[in-house]
Amino acid sequence: MNEGTIVRSIFKAYDVRGVVDDALTESAVYRIGHALGAEACERGLGAVVVGRDGRVSGERLLNALAQGIIQAGVDVIDVGMVPTPVVYFATRYLGTGSGVAVTGSHNPPQHNGLKMMLAGETLHGERIVGLYDRIVADSMYTASHKGRVMQANVLPAYVDAIQKDVQLARPMKIAIDCGNGVGGVAAMEVFTRLGCDVTPLFCEVDGTFPNHHPDPADPHNLIDLQKILHDGDAEVGLAFDGDADRLGVVTKDGQIIYADRLIMLFAQDILKNHQDAQVIFDAKCSAHLSPWIVASGGRPVMWKTGHSLMKAKLRELGRDAVFAGEMSGHFYFNDRWAGFDDGLYAGARLLEILSRCASINPDETLSGHANGRVSERLNGLPQGLSTPEINLHIKEGEGVSLVQAFKAHAAFDAQLNAVDGLRYDFVDGFGLIRASNTTAVVVLRFEANDEVALKRIQSAFRDVLRLIAPTLHVPF
Incomplete structure (x- = not known):
């Protein structure tokens, strides 16, 4: 199979996502279904639950996904148009442990995607990229007898x-x-x-x-x-x-x-x-x-x-x-x-x-x-003075290097937590900078005990950003 038949960019950190009939075509979803079915088969899994949200493209993408999965001899249980958590519920209720929700979540109407689970594990990172690698390598298993597509109403x-x-x-x-x-x-x-x-x-x-x-x-x-x-x-x-x-x-x-x-x-x-x-x-x-x-x-x-x-x-x-x-x-x-x-x-x-x-x-x-x-x-729940998420738009692939440069040049009197990007906790607030896993942006968020502390922390971050990326627009 030619690599050009499927676009790498739709394979995100947490799920598959893209614009329908652009990068996310029925053909692409069929191939992803086939790859997922092949992996399910290798792991001895007999059935996968599928469901979809209410997007206009949902039904045809779900059908393409199901047809791909059954090529590997794995059954599909279609639970219809349901919330994504109902798909997760169905994987337990029906005993499959595996499921796919065809959903664009909160993205614009022309978008859609796939949230995937196999044997109780929600796929992410390398496991999602592995489906792309399998497709490109044409490492797909096609069974002599296709799986079945069945319907189930689990909403009640x-x-x-x-x-x-x-x-x-x-x-x-x-x-x-x-x-x-x-x-x-x-x-x-x-x-x-x-x-x-x-x-x-x-x-x-x-x-x-x-x-x-x-x-x-x-x-x-x-x-x-x-x-x-x-x-x-x-x-x-x-x-x-x-x-x-x-x-x-x-x-x-x-x-x-x-x-x-x-x-x-x-x-x-x-x-x-x-x-x-x-x-x-x-x-x-x-x-x-x-x-x-x-x-x-x-x-x-x-x-x-x-x-x-x-x-x-x-x-x-x-x-x-x-x-x-x-x-x-x-x-x-x-x-x-x-x-x-x-x-x-x-x-x-x-x-x-x-x-x-x-x-x-x-x-x-x-x-x-x-x-x-x-x-x-x-x-009455406690809260600080905080900003919403601030997105700095960058070129594709630049996020990680920018965050690394920020760490190298920041000399704050604060406790650093690097579990997800860089979070600097000061005595009176915090500032966070992290590269998005899904889009070409660097995300920042700030919180402080008062306006003076908030401005001071933002100013410290702004100074470092201007040093390492002088052409970057910083809206604070």
Whole structure:
């Protein structure tokens, strides 16, 4: 097979991703499916679950993927249009341990991709590149008898599993925004079955995303939810990304509760029953998080950004790591759930905690459980003065060398953590610089106790960047 038949650039650090009918063609997805099937066959795996999000290209790419997998004699179980966490759930529920979600996550409508798992391991890094190498080398196994393509409806079992696991202390009034993503096929049922009065927003699946982009990490995409909370009687708002493996949260008074603060809330609750357990978080998270985990009786573990890398770390640490979370809004519950990122389940667990708070109506306090109202509970979580992620656009392949040069020239009075890029923790804040694993950008983020400290840390970073890359535009 000629190397030109498939493009190397779609094989990312955490998944396969690209523009449909450009780099990510049906032919490319078929070949990736065949390579994945060949690897599954070599490992003695008999079946792979496949599912897709609500993008316009999803059905035809899923069909191409399935046809590729069965060439290797491996069966395919098609669970249809479902959230990505439902695919993960199905790999356990159906006993395959292996699955592929055809999803573009929060990327623009013309994008799509593949999140892949074999024998319980989410593929990342060299394992993903290995599929490309196999295709280029034409190292594919074609069975004398193709595998079968079968259908299975696991969505009812998934909803049942959440309902059995999560118990709210009282009924709640909530608003949810699915952003026209695939979370809309399950969200209303999940939360009404838990006993919530739900105000839905953009829960109709539409792969063109006509209302706003399905990425709750961007504050602009939460404006509609903030308005619903302001105008209505909902106590809290939940937002999901395009494939519903991430969660965003807005309070009644319109405050966005970013993921590092939600990690605090989840960790505190889980550690009540799992003292001295480990809690994992990525290097973008607040400096307030680690001491909070320690004070809650846990052991903090800072790790690398990326859903595949987080799941690999959870797998490495085993049951001793009870929870993980990322600044992007991925949450991994490893205490009562199966350790995969699941925005809908995370929303349910959040409501379980918040239902112990008093309701908006002061006459509806919950005797013995009330610990303030919902917004007060969320807004009371510690936070510093922080910036959003700042992306510096660079040429392809320059990110690692720029970060290395930064390290060589930085002489800060700070503690350096190099687990994922360079994070410099000062006595009054931190600065982070890391090369993106998916796009040609260098990512920076800053947090400090006050404005003076924030400007000082940013100025120190800016001076080094101007020294090592004088032509680079630095917007701070």
